[in-house]
Amino acid sequence: MSDPDLVDYAVEYAQSKGAAYAEARYEHQVEESFTLKNGVLDALGLTEDAGIGVRVLANGSLGFAATNFLTKGEIKAVVDSALRSAKGAKRKDPIVFAPEPAVVSNWSVPESRKLANVPVEDKVEEVQHIDRELVDLNYKMPARFFALNTIRITKYFANSEGSKIRSYSPRVRFWYFLTLMKDSDVEQCYRNYGWAGGWEALKEWRTLDKTLEEARTAWNALDHGTKSPEGRMDLVAGPQVAGIASHESCGHPTEADRVLGREASQAGKSFISPESVGMKVGSPVVNVVDDPTVEHAIAFYLYDDEGVRARRRYLYKDGIVNEFLQNRETAAVLGTKSNGAARATNYDREAIVRMANTFVEPKDWSVEEMIEDVKHGIYMKSFMEWNIDDKRYNGKYVGREAYLIENGEVKGPVRKTVVELTTPAFWSAVDAVGKDLEFEAGWCGKSDPGQPLDAAMGGPTIRLRNVSLR
Amino acid sequence: MEDHAEKIVKAGLELGAQDVVAEIVTDRSYQVRFAQNQPVIANEWRKSIGQVFLAYDRRVVVGQVTDFSKIRETVGKLVKVAKVSQENPEYAGLAKGPFKYSRANLDRKVLALTDGSDYVEAAINGALEEGAKECAGSFWRYHTEHFLHTSNGAEGHDVRARLYLSIRALVSLESSGHGVSCASRRSQFEPESAGHKAGRIAVLAKNPNSGKEGKYDIVFDPLIFGSLVDQVGGRSSAYFVQAGFSPFLKKLGKKVASEAVTIWDDGAADTIGARRFDDEGVPTKRKAIVQNGVLKTYLHNTSTAKKFKTKTTGNAGLIAPHPHALLVKPGDWTRDELFGEVKDGLWLTNTWYTRYQSFVSGDFSTIPRDGIFRIRNGEIVETWKDIRLTDNLIELWKRVEGLSKKTEQVTWWGEVGVPTIAPYALIRKVGITRSAM
Numbered sequence: 001m002s003d004p005d006l007v008d009y010a011v012e013y014a015q016s017k018g019a020a021y022a023e024a025r026y027e028h029q030v031e032e033s034f035t036l037k038n039g040v041l042d043a044l045g046l047t048e049d050a051g052i053g054v055r056v057l058a059n060g061s062l063g064f065a066a067t068n069f070l071t072k073g074e075i076k077a078v079v080d081s082a083l084r085s086a087k088g089a090k091r092k093d094p095i096v097f098a099p100e101p102a103v104v105s106n107w108s109v110p111e112s113r114k115l116a117n118v119p120v121e122d123k124v125e126e127v128q129h130i131d132r133e134l135v136d137l138n139y140k141m142p143a144r145f146f147a148l149n150t151i152r153i154t155k156y157f158a159n160s161e162g163s164k165i166r167s168y169s170p171r172v173r174f175w176y177f178l179t180l181m182k183d184s185d186v187e188q189c190y191r192n193y194g195w196a197g198g199w200e201a202l203k204e205w206r207t208l209d210k211t212l213e214e215a216r217t218a219w220n221a222l223d224h225g226t227k228s229p230e231g232r233m234d235l236v237a238g239p240q241v242a243g244i245a246s247h248e249s250c251g252h253p254t255e256a257d258r259v260l261g262r263e264a265s266q267a268g269k270s271f272i273s274p275e276s277v278g279m280k281v282g283s284p285v286v287n288v289v290d291d292p293t294v295e296h297a298i299a300f301y302l303y304d305d306e307g308v309r310a311r312r313r314y315l316y317k318d319g320i321v322n323e324f325l326q327n328r329e330t331a332a333v334l335g336t337k338s339n340g341a342a343r344a345t346n347y348d349r350e351a352i353v354r355m356a357n358t359f360v361e362p363k364d365w366s367v368e369e370m371i372e373d374v375k376h377g378i379y380m381k382s383f384m385e386w387n388i389d390d391k392r393y394n395g396k397y398v399g400r401e402a403y404l405i406e407n408g409e410v411k412g413p414v415r416k417t418v419v420e421l422t423t424p425a426f427w428s429a430v431d432a433v434g435k436d437l438e439f440e441a442g443w444c445g446k447s448d449p450g451q452p453l454d455a456a457m458g459g460p461t462i463r464l465r466n467v468s469l470r
Numbered sequence: 471m472e473d474h475a476e477k478i479v480k481a482g483l484e485l486g487a488q489d490v491v492a493e494i495v496t497d498r499s500y501q502v503r504f505a506q507n508q509p510v511i512a513n514e515w516r517k518s519i520g521q522v523f524l525a526y527d528r529r530v531v532v533g534q535v536t537d538f539s540k541i542r543e544t545v546g547k548l549v550k551v552a553k554v555s556q557e558n559p560e561y562a563g564l565a566k567g568p569f570k571y572s573r574a575n576l577d578r579k580v581l582a583l584t585d586g587s588d589y590v591e592a593a594i595n596g597a598l599e600e601g602a603k604e605c606a607g608s609f610w611r612y613h614t615e616h617f618l619h620t621s622n623g624a625e626g627h628d629v630r631a632r633l634y635l636s637i638r639a640l641v642s643l644e645s646s647g648h649g650v651s652c653a654s655r656r657s658q659f660e661p662e663s664a665g666h667k668a669g670r671i672a673v674l675a676k677n678p679n680s681g682k683e684g685k686y687d688i689v690f691d692p693l694i695f696g697s698l699v700d701q702v703g704g705r706s707s708a709y710f711v712q713a714g715f716s717p718f719l720k721k722l723g724k725k726v727a728s729e730a731v732t733i734w735d736d737g738a739a740d741t742i743g744a745r746r747f748d749d750e751g752v753p754t755k756r757k758a759i760v761q762n763g764v765l766k767t768y769l770h771n772t773s774t775a776k777k778f779k780t781k782t783t784g785n786a787g788l789i790a791p792h793p794h795a796l797l798v799k800p801g802d803w804t805r806d807e808l809f810g811e812v813k814d815g816l817w818l819t820n821t822w823y824t825r826y827q828s829f830v831s832g833d834f835s836t837i838p839r840d841g842i843f844r845i846r847n848g849e850i851v852e853t854w855k856d857i858r859l860t861d862n863l864i865e866l867w868k869r870v871e872g873l874s875k876k877t878e879q880v881t882w883w884g885e886v887g888v889p890t891i892a893p894y895a896l897i898r899k900v901g902i903t904r905s906a907m
Contacts, residue, residue, distance in 0.1 A: 037709075037712060038712065038713075040558055040559065040560055041555065041556045041558055042530065042560075042789050043523075043530035043532050043558065043788075043789050044529075044530070044531045044532070044551055044552070044555050045531075045532045045533065046531060046532075046533040046547065046548060046551055047532075047533055047534045048533075048534070049534065049536055050536060050537075051517065051536075061509065061511075061512075062510065063511065063512050063514075064511055064512070064513045064514070065513070065514040065516065066513075066514075066516070066517070067515075067516040067517060068517045068518065068536050069516065069517075069518070074516065077516065078514070078516060081514045081516070082512075082514070085502075085511075085512030085513075085514060086512070088512075088585060088587065089502075089509045089512060089587065090509065090587055090591065091508045091509055092507075092508050093506075093508065095510075119554070120551060120554065120555070121554055121555075124556065142714065142719070142830075143713055143714025143830075144714075145713045145714060145715075177714060177715075178714075179714035179829075179830055181830075186830045186831050187828070188714065188826075188827075188828045188829060188830065260506075261505050261506050262505045262506075262510055262606070263505075263606075264505055264604070264606035264638055264640065265505070265606035265638040265648075265883075266608075266636075266883040266884070268822075268839070269640075269643055271643075348515060348517065350511060350513065384827050384828070385825045385826055385827040385833070385834065385835060386825055387823035387824070387835060387836070387837055387858070388823065388837070389837045389839065389856070390822060390823075390837075390839050391643060391644070393856070393905075394837070394858065394904070394905040395905065396835060396858060396905070416827060420858070420903060420904070420905045420906060421905050421906050422905045422906070425906060445884065448501075448503060448636075448883055449501070450883070450884070467906070468906035
């Protein structure tokens, strides 16, 4: 039996054994990766993984089982296992799924230069070239760490309602982490690039120029940086900062499974309740969206892992909570439809509600226009330390590259600007949104067992008025 | 499966590699997740993966075999890639076997367990009896079997079977508590106690007020103290030190904690992190990472050990060494005595989202969650919310005043990734900040 046939068989067999709903997902992931540490290629990684995960709904409960033994007998065993778990669950409130039409589709992400055709030596050389140029800057850098990863994901999804969806997603990631020291003073910086597509990613990213620029700004901070001023002032926050704030304080709190308590024990709950649609959390210029259909953003997809069509979701619209990220289970509880947010890291994980590409929707301000109107403030282009509480209300972003603004002009570098604000305090202070939309890749963590998943986060530069900084 | 490991090594050597390690891992784990006081899904896994490490003229490749009918073909691809790769001058070979291993500590009653719903129910009921309204968490029966074979003579077999339950109990969104139970034997597993603890903390944490910034003497519950221990254990990996992810660069032999602090890594101890050998086949054993406040060693595999002119500590990771299980030497205080020492401070029970401004300097913050309690003269006088612990990792450890005699085994999602035996701890003058409105 071929792998897709096994998927179809799993669904049919589950139905024959009494599943009210069944789905099976085959994934084949081919991954190449390496790390370059202080100029040394530690190891090349070459992994290939394939398997099938089966999820069933029976007696109002869910069971999931997965295997990488791709035989008919084994598929039968995992279906039996998932059904046994579901039927044996002592659940009071039956789980139901919001209705969806059956979909038959075959989609793929275009690769201008196919990842499979790029020799591994070329991939290594691309990164080593950056490393050599960094060394030539002659800064004291006790640690230089790079990671490059390419992955090709082939999927086939089928469910008992007639959906049959095939897909192919190639993705590229590049990540660096640099340590610069002057005497005993240290600056560390990182950047995380992600791309859905082929090897053309490297040209699009301009990684050499940007990495060298990052090192120069870190050295400049060590050389000339002063303590960031404390008090209430304006903050002009670059795309990286807007992106992380979008992800942490807009995307996560609007995940419907979190709102409903399904993730309460691990990833936490949300300051947003099921009744919060319409609640004000930001100024009227704030639109934060999550959109899986942004071309080449790393979390691009057309159908989610429940077979639901992807679309743009306005999480905060005009500063108001507008929509949650939903899968079919949460949508049924909340009396709505799924908006295609169900994803899993691989065949061996259940699909749960996830962000894809989350960002502040751009408007029409230039960065110069935002700065020229600031009497006293900080221009924070990037951050290092960040965190937020599990209800997504108390966030913190500490500046990496940041500058003082005085009377509309950018002055010298300031160090470790601390933006420690509640979610409404952050978004309500935004009075200008730029047009310079940029994305950065991230690993979004959620669920148990953990499912660290590709996500993009981004935005244009935004301006916050009169916020408390230190 | 043992045959597969041997076949992978044989194929690698025949195809030209000088060093080969194969570890076949068969996973038969089972989990029940629960939320809102009822199960939400049960998961089961039936997987076998052959993890492969090989070196060809010091060119290192890692990969995996998932289709065991294609061992030679898959290993061939890896060797081919190795031949076009680059030499790793820091690669120093594999530990030389054969090795003798301690007897496996295996409770077959754990393996025989096929339904965890009674444990889930016991934990939830424990929390509800304390007055909690909503419970969420997960029950795990971990079951993995490991067959290791190396080209340098190591051959090992290990069956790891463990029970784990994690429960968060809530009275409301901002009043919650967390409890865990970890056991390698069914007779030691106490999910109901974990539920009671989570419920008790949640009820105590009712009606919290916003916390205030400052420096406070803090009693750390074992779960949150485990998070701080995890930072020490993980960042003592020689690989992390080299890569810039550690505050322990150039700190060997130096004071990194108060004299009260001794932290061991011990993969041979009876914890749910126990394993008979590391990824090179070296038998696991106890070693002090920090002894009486002094950093004694980084964690090593054969290659990092050579780089640092020492011997492997039995902590391979073939690329990056890592801790297996962390144990804090108990102190001589009772929990009540630690609380009694606090004139004006806090009791913290859990945390998450630990992040650094600089790993090298150790400047970090983490966000306490679940019960946060104000202590005056040893007594709880108020419940807090919305604070952040902002400090420096090494300076914080230097301010450890006392540790309890009683310890608990903890591990938790994200924060305490390595199973840890942790006591209660009193740390002086800990930095607390909060978000501006």
